[in-house]
Amino acid sequence: MTRMRTIEWKDGTVITIDQTKLPNETSFLKMKKCSQVATAIKDMKIRGAPIIGVAAAYGLALTAHHSKAREKRELMRELKQSAEILKKTRPTAVNLFWAVDRTVKKAQETSGSAKAVAKAVIDEAQRMADEDVQANRKIGGHGAKLIEDGDTVLTHCNAGKLATVDYGTALGVIRAAWEQGKQIKVIATETRPKLQGARLTAYELKSDGIPVTLITDSMVGYVMSKRMVNKVVVGADRIVRDAVVNKIGTFSIAVLAHEHGIPFYVAAPISTFDLTRSSKDVVVEERNPEEVTHFRSQRTAPIGMKALNPAFDITPMKYVSAIICETNVLSPTKLKDLQRLGEFKS
Amino acid sequence: MTRMRTIEWKDGTVITIDQTKLPNETSFLKMKKCSQVATAIKDMKIRGAPIIGVAAAYGLALTAHHSKAREKRELMRELKQSAEILKKTRPTAVNLFWAVDRTVKKAQETSGSAKAVAKAVIDEAQRMADEDVQANRKIGGHGAKLIEDGDTVLTHCNAGKLATVDYGTALGVIRAAWEQGKQIKVIATETRPKLQGARLTAYELKSDGIPVTLITDSMVGYVMSKRMVNKVVVGADRIVRDAVVNKIGTFSIAVLAHEHGIPFYVAAPISTFDLTRSSKDVVVEERNPEEVTHFRSQRTAPIGMKALNPAFDITPMKYVSAIICETNVLSPTKLKDLQRLGEFKS
Numbered sequence: 001m002t003r004m005r006t007i008e009w010k011d012g013t014v015i016t017i018d019q020t021k022l023p024n025e026t027s028f029l030k031m032k033k034c035s036q037v038a039t040a041i042k043d044m045k046i047r048g049a050p051i052i053g054v055a056a057a058y059g060l061a062l063t064a065h066h067s068k069a070r071e072k073r074e075l076m077r078e079l080k081q082s083a084e085i086l087k088k089t090r091p092t093a094v095n096l097f098w099a100v101d102r103t104v105k106k107a108q109e110t111s112g113s114a115k116a117v118a119k120a121v122i123d124e125a126q127r128m129a130d131e132d133v134q135a136n137r138k139i140g141g142h143g144a145k146l147i148e149d150g151d152t153v154l155t156h157c158n159a160g161k162l163a164t165v166d167y168g169t170a171l172g173v174i175r176a177a178w179e180q181g182k183q184i185k186v187i188a189t190e191t192r193p194k195l196q197g198a199r200l201t202a203y204e205l206k207s208d209g210i211p212v213t214l215i216t217d218s219m220v221g222y223v224m225s226k227r228m229v230n231k232v233v234v235g236a237d238r239i240v241r242d243a244v245v246n247k248i249g250t251f252s253i254a255v256l257a258h259e260h261g262i263p264f265y266v267a268a269p270i271s272t273f274d275l276t277r278s279s280k281d282v283v284v285e286e287r288n289p290e291e292v293t294h295f296r297s298q299r300t301a302p303i304g305m306k307a308l309n310p311a312f313d314i315t316p317m318k319y320v321s322a323i324i325c326e327t328n329v330l331s332p333t334k335l336k337d338l339q340r341l342g343e344f345k346s
Numbered sequence: 347m348t349r350m351r352t353i354e355w356k357d358g359t360v361i362t363i364d365q366t367k368l369p370n371e372t373s374f375l376k377m378k379k380c381s382q383v384a385t386a387i388k389d390m391k392i393r394g395a396p397i398i399g400v401a402a403a404y405g406l407a408l409t410a411h412h413s414k415a416r417e418k419r420e421l422m423r424e425l426k427q428s429a430e431i432l433k434k435t436r437p438t439a440v441n442l443f444w445a446v447d448r449t450v451k452k453a454q455e456t457s458g459s460a461k462a463v464a465k466a467v468i469d470e471a472q473r474m475a476d477e478d479v480q481a482n483r484k485i486g487g488h489g490a491k492l493i494e495d496g497d498t499v500l501t502h503c504n505a506g507k508l509a510t511v512d513y514g515t516a517l518g519v520i521r522a523a524w525e526q527g528k529q530i531k532v533i534a535t536e537t538r539p540k541l542q543g544a545r546l547t548a549y550e551l552k553s554d555g556i557p558v559t560l561i562t563d564s565m566v567g568y569v570m571s572k573r574m575v576n577k578v579v580v581g582a583d584r585i586v587r588d589a590v591v592n593k594i595g596t597f598s599i600a601v602l603a604h605e606h607g608i609p610f611y612v613a614a615p616i617s618t619f620d621l622t623r624s625s626k627d628v629v630v631e632e633r634n635p636e637e638v639t640h641f642r643s644q645r646t647a648p649i650g651m652k653a654l655n656p657a658f659d660i661t662p663m664k665y666v667s668a669i670i671c672e673t674n675v676l677s678p679t680k681l682k683d684l685q686r687l688g689e690f691k692s
Contacts, residue, residue: 023647023648024645187654189564190538190638190646190647191564192536192538192562192563192564193562195646198638198639198646198647198651199646199647202647202648202651203647203648206648206650206651211652212651212652213652213653213654214635214638214639214647214651214652214653214654215638215653215654216538216539216563216594216595216638217538217562217563217564217595218535218537218538218563218594218595218598219594219595219654219656219659220598221595221597221598221601221659222594222597222598222656222659223654225597225659225660248562248564248565248568249562249563249564249565249567251567251568251571252564252566252567252568252598252602255567255601255602255605256598256601256602259601259605289560292536292544292560292561292562293544293560295641295642295644296641296644298641298642298644299370300536300541300544300545301369301536301544301545301548301549301560302369302548302549302552304552305544305548305552305558305560306557306558306559306560307559307560307561308533308559308560308561308565308569310565310568313565313567313568313571314571
């Protein structure tokens with residue numbers, strides 16, 4: 001595992017790992033235009049709610065850095081165009097909208113020349129990247145208290161370093177417990193159709209020397225029934241008042257954990273909270289059915305096969321044991337605490 | 347879909363479709379030796395509990411047909427050797443053991459020359475193939491009564507024509523309902539790691555013109571929560587006193603169906619019943635972890651990745667709404683009825 005952050009800003013270039021090529025190939029994307037960032041998000045070369053937020057902010061920073069605008073008004077127009085492009089990439093993870101709005105707001109509030117505004121935008125994006133790393137470390141610290149020596153923790157998809165600027169949310173909890181010397185094991189679900197578990201979580205944990213075993217998504221019930229799992233920790237793409245929105249398959253795992261009396265934890269920064277909304281307001285992204293009928297470029301189903309491909313599902317709070325964020329561990333039934341955090345965020 | 351049976355006997359040759367190559371290629375296996383049948387079962391070129399049983403009987407028929415034994419005693423020794431090889435192929439589906447024992451017993455009970463015994467073995471295998479087709483038609487008839495016009499039925503793996511000699515068990519129920527003019531739809535899970543849903547169920551139903559939509563195994567909770575599923579029908583590899591053993595992922599689907607109040611039906615012939623045993627007696631086959639870390643020959647996980655690969659899971663009867671067999675629809679809580687059937691079988 002490279003020691004660099006998953007995404008970095010370097011003199012007007014945004015550098016990140018192409019996540020579609022892992023684990024077989026470590027290939028870096030070097031982007032100079034916001035539209036390149038937008039395409040990378042859409043194609044899931046950059047994926048994971050927290051990093052999508054920071055990448056979007058960096059996308060605006062690219063627009064600001066390379067702008068030839070002389071007046072603030074002109075730069076603001078360019079930034080708003082970039083913001084629109086970014087917001088159209090993926091509809092579900094709220095961090096994207098939060099990061100774009102926060103960055104544009106910062107630009108708006110900055111007085112002075114276009115150059116001064118551009119600098120403020122770049123600084124804000126950098127600040128958000130730094131904050132993400134700090135938040136994940138704190139999430140790790142809070143979450144590690146819930147993990148006991150000897151536990152086997154099941155996780156879904158990838159809520160790791162690769163889904164964030166560094167360290168990870170769900171994998172941050174696992175890393176922090178491991179760094180505290182707790183002898184834990186991890187079961188990673190492969191996470192069809194895009195295999196983030198097999199490709200990314202397996203890769204991250206293996207690189208860190210944390211024992212990890214891969215299963216197909218269909219084996220979750222089996223490993224729980226065999227008492228091979230003590231805890232579940234996943235990330236989130238959006239946390240609304242009544243539910244957690246996360247990678248497709250999360251809801252099934254939550255129901256199975258509930259049925260087996262296994263704690264189900266969600267680890268996510270406050271930037272993922274969207275508490276003025278409820279699950280009925282959430283647009284679940286439908287991706288290309290070929291991701292399901294094909295395996296990479298290889299067709300597995302008959303020609304012309306119809307398929308569904310929702311990228312996320314919705315887990316009602318009754319299945320969630322606790323939400324681990326950077327400030328503390330929240331009970332999902334204590335909605336008041338969550339509301340307060342929602343206010344704190346905005 | 348070819349109109350031939352999935353497996354056929356023709357003058358000392360057993361002919362079947364290589365199921366690992368579907369749907370992209372229709373390739374036939376022509377086997378003259380029992381050991382070829384055993385290898386085909388082991389490699390899942392022949393898969394599905396009912397057809398595995400019939401294939402094993404045909405394997406013994408090949409031994410009998412091509413034997414040069416002059417005395418019955420000599421032929422019995424050869425048949426018992428073949429029986430041992432067949433029984434070592436796959437440990438979970440009980441139909442295999444049932445079919446082998448029934449065929450060997452038939453040989454034992456037949457008096458006369460080696461030739462007369464060989465003929466009895468071949469006839470018995472043919473009879474079992476015919477009985478399987480009849481049983482599936484009856485299962486279809488009983489099961490179709492449970493399916494209503496307008497239903498969307500979810501099925502897992504492949505319990506179709508390809509898993510049997512013809513018509514199918516779970517897909518037999520779906521076919522019978524369709525043939526009765528009920529406008530139904532099917533959701534098929536892809537069924538990792540071997541993709542029997544994407545490759546085989548999708549292929550069968552599409553060929554028959556029955557509307558079918560493919561999902562990944564991780565989408566089951568989602569489609570149920572969106573009320574897109576009215577019934578679940580699956581097959582079985584073994585039905586013990588307290589549980590149904592079937593393709594990995596079945597248990598998760600059963601729990602999710604239970605949570606959503608969706609009926610969960612198991613369609614299987616009596617040859618699948620093993621009512622003198624309970625779930626603790628069942629050996630769940632562990633297959634090569636490379637089926638999980640790879641996609642066909644393409645590696646998806648990091649090199650050296652550890653993985654689990656149980657081929658089956660165990661669904662306690664509390665999650666099963668009814669068992670559809672060739673004699674009637676059974677309530678799984680009425681164990682007495684099941685016991686009686688168990689006796690009826692042996």
